[in-house]
Amino acid sequence: MPPCATPLRTRAVRQTVVMAPAPLEPSYRALQQAAKRDLGLPALSPKLLDCIAGSLAFLRDNATKAPITSKVPGKTYFGFEYGTRASRAINEGFFLDDVDEVVTTVEALLRGEVPSDPLDLHAALYSAAIAFPAVTDITKNGDRKSPGSFLEFFVGHLAATAFDAIPSRQITVPTLDLQMSLPTDFVFDLGPNRSRIHLPVKASTRERVIQVWAHQRVLDGMHGVNRFRGLLVVLAETNRQTADNTVTEVCLPDQWTAYQMYIAQLHRVYYFDVPDKYRKLRERYPFLEVKPFADFFYEYDEIAQPSLSMETQVEQAMAETD
Numbered sequence: 001m002p003p004c005a006t007p008l009r010t011r012a013v014r015q016t017v018v019m020a021p022a023p024l025e026p027s028y029r030a031l032q033q034a035a036k037r038d039l040g041l042p043a044l045s046p047k048l049l050d051c052i053a054g055s056l057a058f059l060r061d062n063a064t065k066a067p068i069t070s071k072v073p074g075k076t077y078f079g080f081e082y083g084t085r086a087s088r089a090i091n092e093g094f095f096l097d098d099v100d101e102v103v104t105t106v107e108a109l110l111r112g113e114v115p116s117d118p119l120d121l122h123a124a125l126y127s128a129a130i131a132f133p134a135v136t137d138i139t140k141n142g143d144r145k146s147p148g149s150f151l152e153f154f155v156g157h158l159a160a161t162a163f164d165a166i167p168s169r170q171i172t173v174p175t176l177d178l179q180m181s182l183p184t185d186f187v188f189d190l191g192p193n194r195s196r197i198h199l200p201v202k203a204s205t206r207e208r209v210i211q212v213w214a215h216q217r218v219l220d221g222m223h224g225v226n227r228f229r230g231l232l233v234v235l236a237e238t239n240r241q242t243a244d245n246t247v248t249e250v251c252l253p254d255q256w257t258a259y260q261m262y263i264a265q266l267h268r269v270y271y272f273d274v275p276d277k278y279r280k281l282r283e284r285y286p287f288l289e290v291k292p293f294a295d296f297f298y299e300y301d302e303i304a305q306p307s308l309s310m311e312t313q314v315e316q317a318m319a320e321t322d
Contacts, residue, residue: 024051024054024055024058024132024135024139027047027050027051027054028051028132028146028150030047030050030051031044031047031048031050031051031150031153032149032153034047035152035153035156035157039153039156039157039160039166039167040156040157040160040161040165040166040167041166042110042161044153044157045107045110045157045161048106048153048154048157049103049106049107049110051132051150052102052103052106052128052131052132052154053099053102053103055131055132055134055135056097056099056102056103056127056128056131057099058135059080059131059134059135060097060099062082063080063081063082063087063134063135063138064080064081064082065078065079065080065081066078066079066080066081066086068089068240068245068246068247069244069245069246069247070089070246070247071246071247071248072238072247072248072249073276074276075091075093075273076091076092076093077089077090077091077092077238077240077247078090078092079240080134080137080138081138082138082139083138085137085138085139086137086138086240086242087133087134087135087137087138088130088133088134088137088238088240089236089238089240089247090130090134091126091130091236091273094122094123094126094127094272094273095123095126095127095130096123096124096127101124102124102127102128102131103128105120105121105124105125106124106125106128109121109158109161109297110157110158110161112161112162114297114298117317118292118294118295118298118313118314118316118317119294119314119317119318119321121294121297122292122293122294122314125272125293125294126272126273128154129151129154129155129235129272129293130235130236130272132146132147132150133147133150133151133203133235147203148202148203151201151202151203151235152186152201155199155201155233155293156186156199156201158297159186159188159197159199159296159300160188162296162297162300163188163190163197163300163304165188165189165190165191167186167187167188167199168186168187168188168189169183169184169185169186169187170182170183170184171184171187171218171219171222173218173222174222182218184198184215184218185198185199185200185201185212185215186198186199186200186201187199187219187228190304194304194305195226195227195228195229195303195304195305196219196223196227196228196229197228197229197231197303197304198215198216198219198228198229198230198231199231199232199233200212200215200230200232200233201233201234202232202233202234202235203234203235203236204234204235204236204237204238204250205232205234205237206237206239206250209256209259210259210263212230212232212266213259213260213263213264213266214263214264216228216230216263216264216265216266217263217264220264225265226265229267229268229303229304230264230265230266230267230268231266231267231268231269231270231296231303232266232268232269232270233269233270233271233293233296234269234270234271234272235271235272235273236249236271236272236273236275237249237250237251237271237273237275237278238273249275249276249277251275251277251278253277253278253280253281256278256281256288257281257284257285257286257288260281260286260288261285261286265286266288267289267303268289268290268291268296268303269288269289269290269291270290270291270292270293270295270296271290271291271292271293272292272293274290274291274292275290278290279291291312291314291315292312292314292315294313294314295312295313295314298313299313
């Protein structure tokens with residue numbers, strides 16, 4: 001039985017009421033408050049897991065799956081429906097219905113236990129990342145902020161746990177006459193003789209992605225090229241067209257190539273759902289590596305040591321199963 005919905009705010013002009021399912025709103029608010037002070041600390045883990053579990057359970061118990069016509073070669077998508085509402089596109093090949101499996105895998109990862117099979121980890125991470133945004137799609141009006149914030153909490157906490165470091169959200173920019181602070185993405189100082197990490201997190205890159213390269217350029221200018229490793233993490237580039245019930249991927253590989261050549265160099269781009277057009281950027285100059293996010297957990301220690309090379313884990317496993 002669907003839970004009662006609680007009105008959060010009303011906009012007088014358009015009479016738009018934003019609704020949130022009662023079981024999820026408290027867990028998200030608790031996660032949001034904890035993230036302000038505990039993003040890199042173990043205290044955040046149970047709140048993050050609670051929000052993930054609640055999202056997956058809500059979809060399982062209240063929403064129905066509906067197929068979407070995929071215009072993305074090699075990928076099959078569906079959407080969740082709840083009353084008259086429909087969610088964003090969900091990659092059928094990665095989404096797990098088993099709440100316990102997803103939560104157990106993420107919980108183990110937060111303890112430093114990385115699964116031997118990167119495909120299992122990839123599916124669990126994708127399911128955990130997409131569930132809350134999907135619930136938001138089908139239960140709230142015009143809420144674009146909380147899905148992006150949840151993704152930042154999720155990725156930021158996982159990265160902070162892996163690196164064993166507390167991220168900062170601003171950088172100090174020295175000039176000849178004064179010092180100023182600029183807001184930025186997650187920045188990790190891993191200590192002496194290790195790379196520092198610049199970690200932007202995006203639900204998609206269709207808007208203002210040039211800021212990622214601009215922030216990297218500022219860091220390079222302040223500290224020297226390759227002192228900060230830029231690791232962009234993105235959920236997906238899917239665009240669902242409800243008019244004809246289709247899904248496409250919106251990608252701009254030529255723009256990315258220009259940014260990578262003329263502004264700054266990102267070290268990695270990680271996706272929960274990797275677009276093939278971006279994956280191919282590794283094959284041409286300037287050779288930008290675009291990989292599944294699960295790969296991060298098999299190579300993050302090497303990323304902190306710039307002299308070492310890395311190989312993809314998820315895609316190797318996929319090739320072995322073909």
